[in-house]
Amino acid sequence: MKSSVPSIELSENHRRSISITLQLADKSLCEWEDWANGHMRSGVMYCEKDTFSSSQKSEMRNRIAKIRQSLVRLRDELQLSTNVVATTEPIIGQAAVLWEMLTELNGRGLQGYGKVAEDLAPYLDPIGETLCEEMHAIERLFSLSSSDEPNPDARKRN
Numbered sequence: 001m002k003s004s005v006p007s008i009e010l011s012e013n014h015r016r017s018i019s020i021t022l023q024l025a026d027k028s029l030c031e032w033e034d035w036a037n038g039h040m041r042s043g044v045m046y047c048e049k050d051t052f053s054s055s056q057k058s059e060m061r062n063r064i065a066k067i068r069q070s071l072v073r074l075r076d077e078l079q080l081s082t083n084v085v086a087t088t089e090p091i092i093g094q095a096a097v098l099w100e101m102l103t104e105l106n107g108r109g110l111q112g113y114g115k116v117a118e119d120l121a122p123y124l125d126p127i128g129e130t131l132c133e134e135m136h137a138i139e140r141l142f143s144l145s146s147s148d149e150p151n152p153d154a155r156k157r158n
Contacts, residue, residue: 008077015078019080019081022074022080023083025067032064035050036052036057036064037061038050088142096139099132099135102131105128105132106125107120107121107124107125
């Protein structure tokens, strides 16, 4: 179907700004859609609880579909590209941030919040160090050079 919108010229700055805004909106829609479909994440220190009613889930899915129609229209009519993110990219970024936070998970780091109990540091310091090492290992796992990657197409972008 041919667009009835006349060709609109966009500067690269405008194209980038519009694209990033729509990509961030769509990323949130992905998470909300998972929740509306009952997909909750659960770990040992983080757990999502489904608090939506059936009618809220249905309404959320309908509204997401309407929003995505507008996103598709904008993408097509303004000739925006879809951002394809290899799953390794957010893992590397999040692991680096978490590693930085975990380096403060020790007696010395906690002193900024007040006096640390005498027996807390000897208990917490080795565990914090192990968590840092493991987080750094995860970051390294996905930070391989392109020649070492098992799937060279995993880092390509559209």
